[in-house]
Amino acid sequence: xxxxxxxxxxxxxxxxxxxxxxxxxxxxxxxxxxxxxxxxxxxxxxxxxxxxxxxxxxxxxxxxxxxxxxxxxxxxxxxxxxxxxxxxxxxxxxxxxxxxxxxxxxxxxxxxxxxxxxxxxxxxxxxxxxxxxxxxxxxxxxxxxxxxxxxxxxxxxxxxxxxxxxxxxxxxxxxxxxxxxxxxxxxxxxxxxxxxxxxxxxxxxxxxxxxxxxxxxxxxxxxxxxxxxxxxxxxxxxxxxxxxxxxxxxxxxxxxxxxxxxxxxxxxxxxxxxxxxxxxxxxxxxxxxxxxxxxxxxxxxxxxxxxxxxxxxxxxxxxxxxxxxxxxxxxxxxxxxxxxxxxxxxxxxxxxxxxxxxxxxxxxxxxxxxxxxxxxxxxxxxxxxxxxxxxxxxxxxxxxxxxxxxxxxxxxxxxxxxxxxxxxxxxxxxxxxxxxxxxxxxxxxxxxxxxxxxxxxxxxxxxxxxxxxxxxxxxxxxxxxxxxxxxxxxxxxxxxxxxxxxxxxxxxxxxxxxxxxxxxxxxxxxxxxxxxxxxxxxxxxxxxxxxxxxxxxxxxxxxxxxxxxxxxxxxxxxxxxxxxxxxxxxxxxxxxxxxxxxxxxxxxxxxxxxxxxxxxxxxxxx
Ligand SMILES: *[C@@H]1O[C@H](CO)[C@@H](O)[C@H](O)[C@H]1NC(C)=O
Ligand SMILES: *[C@@H]1O[C@H](CO)[C@@H](O)[C@H](O)[C@H]1NC(C)=O
Ligand SMILES: *[C@@H]1O[C@H](CO)[C@@H](O)[C@H](O)[C@H]1NC(C)=O
Ligand SMILES: *[C@@H]1O[C@H](CO)[C@@H](O)[C@H](O)[C@H]1NC(C)=O
Ligand SMILES: *[C@@H]1O[C@H](CO)[C@@H](O)[C@H](O)[C@H]1NC(C)=O
Ligand SMILES: *[C@@H]1O[C@H](CO)[C@@H](O)[C@H](O)[C@H]1NC(C)=O
Ligand SMILES: *[C@@H]1O[C@H](CO)[C@@H](O)[C@H](O)[C@H]1NC(C)=O
Numbered sequence: 001x002x003x004x005x006x007x008x009x010x011x012x013x014x015x016x017x018x019x020x021x022x023x024x025x026x027x028x029x030x031x032x033x034x035x036x037x038x039x040x041x042x043x044x045x046x047x048x049x050x051x052x053x054x055x056x057x058x059x060x061x062x063x064x065x066x067x068x069x070x071x072x073x074x075x076x077x078x079x080x081x082x083x084x085x086x087x088x089x090x091x092x093x094x095x096x097x098x099x100x101x102x103x104x105x106x107x108x109x110x111x112x113x114x115x116x117x118x119x120x121x122x123x124x125x126x127x128x129x130x131x132x133x134x135x136x137x138x139x140x141x142x143x144x145x146x147x148x149x150x151x152x153x154x155x156x157x158x159x160x161x162x163x164x165x166x167x168x169x170x171x172x173x174x175x176x177x178x179x180x181x182x183x184x185x186x187x188x189x190x191x192x193x194x195x196x197x198x199x200x201x202x203x204x205x206x207x208x209x210x211x212x213x214x215x216x217x218x219x220x221x222x223x224x225x226x227x228x229x230x231x232x233x234x235x236x237x238x239x240x241x242x243x244x245x246x247x248x249x250x251x252x253x254x255x256x257x258x259x260x261x262x263x264x265x266x267x268x269x270x271x272x273x274x275x276x277x278x279x280x281x282x283x284x285x286x287x288x289x290x291x292x293x294x295x296x297x298x299x300x301x302x303x304x305x306x307x308x309x310x311x312x313x314x315x316x317x318x319x320x321x322x323x324x325x326x327x328x329x330x331x332x333x334x335x336x337x338x339x340x341x342x343x344x345x346x347x348x349x350x351x352x353x354x355x356x357x358x359x360x361x362x363x364x365x366x367x368x369x370x371x372x373x374x375x376x377x378x379x380x381x382x383x384x385x386x387x388x389x390x391x392x393x394x395x396x397x398x399x400x401x402x403x404x405x406x407x408x409x410x411x412x413x414x415x416x417x418x419x420x421x422x423x424x425x426x427x428x429x430x431x432x433x434x435x436x437x438x439x440x441x442x443x444x445x446x447x448x449x450x451x452x453x454x455x456x457x458x459x460x461x462x463x464x465x466x467x468x469x470x471x472x473x474x475x476x477x478x479x480x481x482x483x484x485x486x487x488x489x490x491x492x493x494x495x496x497x498x499x500x501x502x503x504x505x506x507x508x509x510x511x512x513x514x515x516x517x518x519x520x521x522x523x524x525x526x527x528x529x530x531x532x533x534x535x536x537x538x539x540x541x542x543x544x545x546x547x548x549x550x551x552x553x554x555x556x557x558x559x560x561x562x563x564x565x566x567x568x569x570x571x572x573x574x575x576x577x578x579x580x581x582x583x584x585x586x587x588x589x590x591x592x593x594x595x596x597x598x599x600x601x602x603x604x605x606x607x608x609x610x611x612x613x614x615x616x617x618x619x620x621x622x
Contacts, residue, residue: 020053023074026081026196026209028364039200048201050077050228058556060316061323061548063224063231065215068365068547076365078143078213078226081196083366085537086476088466094208096463100506108460109188110174112453115499115517116380118441121431123381129424129572130334130591131382136287137330138375139280140221141367143213146461150191151263151406151448158187167191167198169464171456179442185451193464208466216367217546218327222284223291224319225276234276240299240314242292247412250581253277253292255408263406264446270409282386282404286420289411293579295322298613305617317616320557324550324567325575325611331539333571334591339532340524349539353568355553355561356543363545369465370473370512371538374531376458377516383430384439388419391582393426393600402439403446418581425576425590432526434496434518459513469508470515470530477533482507491529492518562615571609578603578610 022031031039031049039045052074055067062068068076089097099105149167150157157168171188173180180186196202196209214221224231234242234254244251256275265271273279277288299318302309309317331350344350348358384401396419404410411417430437436455444452471482474491482488485501492500496518504510519528527535548555550567559567573590576583587598588607594600601607 020051021073022049022051024048024201025050025074025077025079026201028072028074028080042200044200047199048196050074050079052077060320060557061219063219063319064226064228065217065219065365068217069361069545070547071361072364076215076217077228078215079211080216080364080366081209082212082216082372083368083538083541085368085370085534086468086472088208089468090208090466093205094466097466097469099504099509105463105509105511106503107172107174108463109171109177109453109456111459111503111511111514112441112456113178114503115434115514116441116455117433117435118438119435120383120385120437121433121435122383122428123431124428125593125595126337126429126432127425127591127593128383128386128427128429130337131378131429132283132287132424133330133334133572133591134375134378135281135284136291137218137326138372138378139214139278139284139288140218140326141212141214141216142372142375144278144280145211145213146191146193149194150189151445152261154191155189157189157191169460171453171460180451183451188452188456189449190457190460193461208464210369210465212367212372215365217365217542217548218323218330219548220291220319220323220326222278222280222288223295223322230276235311235315237311239303240309240311240316240318241296242299244293244296247272248415250412250417251293251296252289252412261406262408263448264403265407265409267409269413270407272409272412274408279406279408282401282407282410282420283382285408285411286417286424289417290421290575290579291322291326294325294575295319297579298322298611301613302616305613309618316557320550321567321611321613321616324559325570327550328567328570329572329575332568333589337591338526339535340522340526342524343522343532344536347536347540349536349543351551355564356551357553358540358543359547359549359552359555360544361547363541365545366541368534368538368541370467370534373458373462373465373467373512374516374534376454376461376513377527377531379440379454379458380434380436380517381430381432382437382440383427384437386420387423387427388416389422389426390415391418391422391584393422393585400439400443400446402443405444405446405448407446415581421576421580421583425573425586426594428593432521455513455517459511462511462513467512470510470512471507473512473534474515474530477530491520493520560615566612566615569609570611573608574610577608 024031039048052066055073065076067073091098156162157170162168169190169192171190173186194211196211215226243254254275255272259273261279262273295318298321299314302314386399386401388396390396440454442451444454516528516531522529522532573586585600585602587594589598592598
């Protein structure tokens with residue numbers, strides 16, 4: 001039986017060798033003539049299908065994500081449908097669910113102002129850098145198309161015209177709103193999340209399926225641009241290098257002078273705008289620039305060690321190392337601080353240091369909606385007054401983080417990139433509590449809109465995604481039933497549960513995000529228990545479903561034992577030392593605050609976990 005399966009697999013690969021196959025993005029199966037004709041008629045072939053060259057079981061991880069799963073080659077590319085931990089729930093016509101009473105759920109903005117405190121507080125032991133890295137890792141698996149949609153494309157949601165637009169789902173502001181009763185604003189812009197239906201890939205009236213334009217595996221989607229063919233514009237095709245541009249002595253990915261995406265750039269000085277990377281929030285762009293540079297640094301060193309290697313080998317080896325570092329830092333350095341290391345080991349999210357192989361070809365590479373959505377909880381810990389420091393550790397000035405949204409040009413002037421990097425590991429991050437920073441609560445998009453409330457949007461989006469009530473997820477996680485508010489007494493402080501009881505009539509009404517905002521943290525960690533459970537669920541799927549997972553000993557081009565050891569040594573401090581802007585000293589655990597246990601240390605010290613590429617020296621060349 002097994003033999004037959006292997007034979008079949010090979011037959012398919014061989015048949016397809018000569019030509020690429022067109023796959024349907026949603027179903028993941030090759031498109032037949034009937035379906036192609038429908039897509040052609042709708043003029044959306046490019047949106048609903050993806051062309052994939054025949055897979056080769058021994059090739060590198062492809063930039064566009066295809067062929068990760070050899071049985072389902074399109075799974076793992078952009079527009080792979082998401083996984084659902086619990087099936088979606090809606091009322092009629094895929095509109096948000098109703099309360100148990102049959103009436104509407106409370107207004108999202110009301111819930112936000114009633115459930116969250118607004119203000120500033122620092123987390124004693126965690127730096128701003130941690131929040132930057134979290135957002136960077138979210139941006140690897142989720143696209144910002146929904147934000148682009150209501151910021152750039154459909155900007156009339158709060159006008160009479162917008163009220164008639166199906167795509168508009170503006171946030172209603174209660175008349176007694178604590179902030180906007182003084183401003184007169186009674187509506188905030190928001191559009192319906194885009195789906196396969198929006199792009200005509202599924203018929204209207206079929207179950208809402210959210211569309212995501214990022215690959216559902218950790219592969220530095222923004223650094224390398226996973227859109228099919230785009231990588232060709234980023235490679236120099238010489239010695240494995242990517243195209244870099246220098247401005248004011250600093251290196252950046254290529255710019256597009258005609259782009260209209262960097263809305264907050266202040267010309268004439270700030271003109272830089274990524275051509276092939278997301279022009280995103282400042283925090284994730286900062287880390288992305290660093291990983292982009294790191295690719296070239298790795299490629300140059302590999303070339304020095306192995307002068308005979310060709311461009312292709314240098315490029316893919318450098319990319320592979322770069323991706324492995326991004327994930328090593330995320331799983332082994334950052335998440336243990338937030339999730340609790342013991343919890344992660346118990347649940348098999350991290351191992352003990354050696355190789356691990358949990359791959360199962362029957363598990364498709366997908367991200368759960370709940371993981372992607374749950375990441376929005378971290379909006380609560382985002383501190384928005386950035387403290388900028390110079391290379392010698394002197395405080396320069398503060399800057400409102402939200403003023404840097406979609407403002408890539410800012411990085412390249414006034415040594416801002418250097419000052420942001422230097423500040424990231426010196427400034428304390430926002431507290432893990434039930435308070436949200438002023439700018440997150442009422443500005444978020446800087447000057448793009450007069451006012452926007454990220455947490456109210458988060459809550460509202462959850463309803464449009466069809467997420468089940470909080471208690472159902474809690475039940476999924478604990479196998480216990482939660483039918484009354486008393487059943488939740490162990491999971492909330494008296495005060496937090498009291499607020500929920502004020503706002504919701506029935507525990508089954510509680511929105512997932514509203515529950516997460518108040519829930520007690522997991523033992524040993526800093527995030528709510530149910531959130532931890534949903535994250536763990538996804539990360540375990542990631543380990544099973546990513547054939548190219550860096551810890552696998554038998555993936556194509558797998559690391560040797562010494563190479564894996566070298567990857568394990570790299571810390572975020574080491575990354576900043578080697579490519580950060582004039583970083584010459586840093587604390588060894590840079591997600592943790594500077595302290596007597598974690599003092600500023602010279603980059604040259606062996607206490608800083610830097611990348612040593614000697615295990616990649618190819619002795620077969622000699
Ligand atoms: C073509 O593909 C669609 C969707 O995958 C399927 O429903 C349909 O039955 C197929 N038609 C033929 C003629 O195979
Ligand atoms: C994709 O969809 C958008 C919006 O519906 C449409 O404007 C565009 O032409 C489509 N592109 C392709 C390549 O099908
Ligand atoms: C598959 O890829 C490997 C390199 O990764 C290459 O040596 C081999 O020739 C490829 N096989 C086919 C059939 O293209
Ligand atoms: C916004 O509009 C542009 C131009 O019509 C289109 O190319 C793009 O896909 C749209 N973006 C979204 C997120 O709908
Ligand atoms: C679905 O509805 C939208 C908006 O009403 C419309 O523009 C689109 O053409 C419809 N799609 C299909 C496949 O009928
Ligand atoms: C931030 O943006 C707001 C709104 O556009 C503006 O009023 C303020 O001056 C900006 N602050 C800085 C420091 O750029
Ligand atoms: C909504 O968007 C419009 C158009 O961009 C903008 O003028 C308005 O200020 C926005 N509303 C709020 C509350 O920011």
